[in-house]
Amino acid sequence: MSELFLSVLNMSFTASYVILCVMFLRLLLKKAPKFISYALWAVVAFRLIIPFSFESMFSLLPRNMNTVPISHEIIYQQSPKIDSGIEAMDFLANQSLPKPDVAASVNLLQIYIEIGAYIWVWGIIALLIYSLVSVLKLKRQLKNAELIDMNIFEARNLKTPFVLGIIKPKIYLPAGLDDSERKYILLHEQTHIKRKDYIIKILAFLILAIHWFNPFVWIAFRLMSKDMELSCDERVLKEMDLDIKKPYANSLLSLATERHILNGSPLAFGEGNVKDRIKNVLNYKKPTFWLIAVALVVAIAAGIGLLANPVTQKPVENNLLSQLLKNKTQYVGDNSKVGGIIFSLKFPDNVDYDSFELYTDSEPYGVNVNLKTDTETKNIYSVEANQQQFQTNALIMFSLIGNVENINFTLDDGASPHSIQYTREWANKRCGKDVRDFAKSEEELGKLINGTYGIAKNEDIKELIEENISVIMSSPDISSNPQDYINAHREVYENILKYGEEALEYLLSQFEEGNDEGLRGYIMMRLCKELLGPRNNVTDDSLSPREWYNSLSIRQERKLPNYEYDGNDPIEKLVYNTEIEMNSDPKGEGFVVVAPKIFGSYEEKNLLKVFATTYSARYRLFEDTLSEESGSIVPVAITYRKNDSGNYVLEKYEQARDGAGFAPSIKEFCTMPVSGKEIKGLANQILEHYSDYKDIRILMHDNLAKHLKKNGLTSAKLIKSYGDEFEFSVL
Missing domain, CATH: 1.25.40 (Serine Threonine Protein Phosphatase 5, Tetratricopeptide repeat)
Structure with a gap:
């Protein structure tokens, strides 16, 4: 039900923008026939009930507007956010979302969405019950109504005319109307029936019931009802002589002081907005051909523009980001992925990629990128513009290659070789944080590529x-x-x-x-x-x-080693060792403790694939104060290859992607290691566990306590990565 609720929220958000546009168009088409404004509400109805649409370059939705601002995977995201494309709205909405807590057993946002879904359903039920009760009550009041002709009834306890029914709608009139009043009112009600307005009103009310939480939808329902009445009046005036304007207005005026017999029911609707209707009738003039033509062109063009979604235009940078992240690797020795990263880099004019060399025999590991040029290039590395390009390329490589420490660019222009080297220490200083943090999402990597990552210049x-x-x-x-x-x-x-x-x-x-x-x-x-x-x-x-x-x-840091698994399960030992290695700081700052939940291991030929969700955290110890520097809970798929000695070595490490790709990425990697065949039910098992990972939270506490006790610490004040402090007891 949560997914259905999120779908409705997304449709309601997009429709709100469309409602505002239609309200503006109504003002623009004020002098045009009202049936045009009435027809525009069909676009709003489409947006409120259809979760998809076609794309067009003529769409009137903002180019940066996401028609799915609330991802269905938001409850699984470590940093949940709404992405509508409207920055101010996104900022306000995201500020109110609960902050991620990797130690929490249940995602608070999931609880809120689940509660919201139940409130939403009960709201729908309440509106439908109210409507049904109102109609039943009205029918009881009309049991003594007198049939006067065909489907026309007259009742003495009525003060206003209305239409009631679905399959065979009936017209109910107040008793005591004179012949002229009855004639005009009947014509109005019969026009409603001919146009099937009573069906449209029911559908509109049902849509309102679904989106009852959105005030814009209530406004739209009210304005649509008004346009329905005004357009119906104009239809009557058009079919009869314009000289009836005054007597027609008088018939409306005679009902103006009476209250409606029923409000809020879609099955019986009386004639509201009498004041506006009288003004519209008295001011009505038969529209000219050109006025109708221009108004229709504007309405049709605007309607198509509001129906269409903006064309999904992924900029070149985004394609580059996807390609780069696809080749992200923890090991500099991965030829294909390192090569894929280098192939995607941009170099200065007249400089092209030639080849690369990997240095993996001993630490520090490095990469040398050989470049070539068809023109005479002198002192290319001394030019500031080119320096910036090579610096950016180095930062990209450091962010995507987990254990590379040195990156060297070499260009031989035929006269003398030019070379420049960058280190990971330099990259971290330039970024103000671990450069690998920029490879966790397309957004962060995009900042790196676009030069908006806040790198310090070379001033003192x-x-x-x-x-x-x-x-x-x-x-x-x-x-x-x-x-x-x-x-x-x-x-x-x-x-x-x-x-x-x-x-x-x-x-x-x-x-x-x-x-x-x-x-x-x-x-x-x-x-x-x-x-x-x-x-x-x-x-x-x-x-x-x-x-x-x-x-x-200043508290001095006490260095502790990483956590060591002391159990006997060989699969668990593999996972613990891999996760410790993956989450260790390259500069050796702090120590890592992990707590994995293993869902299963599958072996085919010489490959072993293990599926787990791992709570990993990196801590630093300053005297008696334990600081959680970073922490994450991420589902992973780890593939090992059995070598000739019978030992397993890491072959591939896959993490669930963040954001909208979270659930799909888990389904993608829940496959057998060789055949690639889907492992039935495994993805759902991982996702279900992710919504309540109390077990690995407890395991993390136990592993941390065990590790501190092993290193001679009995208690400490623990400062979590999000700032909270509490006493942590080892015993």
Whole structure:
């Protein structure tokens, strides 16, 4: 039911935009015949009940608008988000989504969606029951109605005419109408029946019941009903002499002071909006041919534009991103994937790829990319524009090749070879974080390729920090709260944090020199606290910057090895060893603990494939404070090859993709290792477990406690990766 509810939410979101467009078109077509405005609501109905449409370059939906803003896999995403393409709306919606907690046994968003789905169903039931009860009550009131002709009835307890019924609709009139009033009202009601408006009203109400939670749909239902009545009045005036405008308006006026007998029922609808109808009747003029023609052209063009989805145009960069991520590998020795990455790189004009060499005999592992040129190229590496291109290429390779430490580009122009080398340490500093984090999604990798990843330039770091602090202190000058200054310049503040230890060293030196007066001191203290993290031993937030610095005694890190599996199961041992290796920090920072849930292992010929969901976390220990640096819970498929010695070596490592590709990617890798045959029911088993992984949360706690006890620690204050703190007992 959750998936159905998400489908309805997506249709409702897209339809809301279409409703706003139709409301604007109604104003634009104010002088046009009302049947045109009435017909436009069919486009809204289509968007509210049909979850798909054709694509067209003439679509009026925003080009960046996603017609499926809420992914059906959102409950499985580690970082759930809504992607409508409308940035402001996405930002507000995503801010309200629950933050991911890898240690939680159940995804909160899944609970909210499930509860929302039940509330949605009960809302539909309530509206339908209300409507049915209203009709039954009305029928009881009409049991004494008198048949006066064909399907026309007259009742003394009625104050307004209406149509009731589906298969054989009946017209009910108030008693006491004079002949002229009856004539006009009957003609109006019969026009409703000829146009099948009573069927349209029922369908519209059912759609409203499905989307009852959307206020735009209620507005659309009301405006559609109004356009139905106005267009019906115009049809009557068109079929009869225009001289009837005044008597027709008088017949409406005679009913204007009476209340409707029934509100909200689709099976019986009276004549509402009397004031607007009278004004429309009195102002009605037979439209000219050209007015109708222009209005029809506008309405048809707009209708097609609102029916159509924008053409899915994946930019070249996205195709490149997909190709690059397809070749992501943990091992520099993977010739085909490393080659696929290099083939996708862009090089400066007149420079082409020639060949590559892999250095895997001993650490540090490296890649050399040989380039060629048809023209005389001198000092190509000294040109800033070209430098930037090669730097970007190096960063892309570092982000996608798990254990490469050195990347070298060599160009022989026929005169003398030019060469430049990049290291992973350089890449991490340039990005302000582990460069491999950019290969976790197309969005992050796209930032890397497009140069929007916040890489620092080559200016002196001290000068940059001082410039950024000056910017932060510049406004708002009326506030006395340091946090207001930081909030006003959040991006500049984050830029300082990107310099990591170099920034911390400089800021602490400023405290040492006494340059911590006033606002500057408070900003420096906030920066130092964030950069120090769990190394900060001062917990009193009421201290001034100078008092904080005088109390500071930086906690020293205690190095612990990675967790070691001590069981006897050979499959578990393989998985533990692989996950530890995959999640270890390349710089050796911290230690890794993993907790896998193994769903099964399948062997064909010399290949073994193991399926698991692994909770992995990397910790650092600062005296008695344990800091969770990163954590994730991800379904994986690990393929091993049995070598000549009978040992299993890693052949392939597959992780579930993030976002909309989560569930499909699991179904893709739940296959036999050689034949590729689908393993029935395995994907559903993994997905079902992912919605409640309490077992591996408990296992992670036990493994961490066991590891700390083994290394002589009995208790610690644990700081989670999302900032929460609590006491962690080993015993």
